Amino acid sequence: MNQPTNKDVYEITSYVQAKVFSNKLRIKIFSLFDDQVPKTSKQIADQMGLPASKVHYHVRELAKVGLxxxxxxxxxxxxxxxxxxxxxxxxxxxxxxxxxxQEGEKSGEYLITKSYFRDYQEGFLQEVERKDEQKKSKKTERGHGTFMSGSLLSLTEEKHKQMVEEMRQLMEKWAQLEDPEGPDTRISRMLLSAYIQSP
Known part of the structure; x- marks a missing residue:
């Protein structure tokens, strides 16, 4: 039986893998494994409230490319x-x-970025809505620790590269500080991005 690599990080280097992973539902399937507990297609489907046949297809596609x-x-x-x-x-x-x-196809990076941004946006907005509902009902619950900050910076390309490297290091630092089995542990989603704007 195959075993996961037990690595913290796996790098997608092929366009085929990127295209398979770019599907919004498949990204959501991945998020259900935050507890690192093996699951069947049926268990995933039950957790997502979707038909087992639909989820089985997507699980099979992810397995086919080794993800x-x-x-x-x-x-x-x-x-x-x-x-x-x-x-x-x-x-x-x-x-x-x-x-x-191939000609006429979007790049793997484009497909994954589009899918991931949409999924992240959906989750973030759901948390903002929950926070608003909390305020209206004057209930206090755990979670809803939303944070967003945006900036337009005038930087040289070299400083931009330095900033991106520091953002990577920040993500890696907090990945090392994870406490997946703690009684007070909650899933925190982070999305840091930066790009040099075209003139």
């Missing part, structure tokens, strides 16, 4: 249950320069 790894099979009532884990805790995109999309 989900089959860790165990069990027989239950004459049915073979397949348990999966992600290949690593985090997925980073490092596409090879020579793996260009």
């Amino acid at each position: 989900l790894v089959l860790t165990e099979t069990r027989e239950k009532g004459g049915v073979i249950e397949k348990y999966y884990l992600p290949v690593a805790k985090q997925i980073h995109i490092r596409l090879k320069e020579d793996e260009a999309p």
Whole structure:
């Protein structure tokens, strides 16, 4: 039976993997493995409130390109249950320069970025709405620790590269400080991004 690499980070370098991973539902499937517990397609479907056949298709596609790894099979009532884990805790995109999309196709980086930004935006706005509902009902609950900051900076390309490197280091620092099994642990989603604006 295959085993996950147990790495913290797996780098997607191929366009084929990038295209498979760029699907919004598949990114959500990945987020369900934050507890690092192997799951079947049926368990994932139940958790997401979706038909098992739909989720099974997406799990199979992720497994086909090595992003989900089959860790165990069990027989239950004459049915073979397949348990999966992600290949690593985090997925980073490092596409090879020579793996260009075919004419008319968007790049892997574009597809993943679009899908990930939409998923992140949806989750962030849900938390803002919950916070607003809390204020209206005067309830106090845990969570809703939303934070957003945006800036337009005038930087040289060299300073921009330095800023991006510091942002990477910040993400890595907090990844090392994770406490996945603590009683007060909550899932925090971070999305740091920066780009040099075209003239």
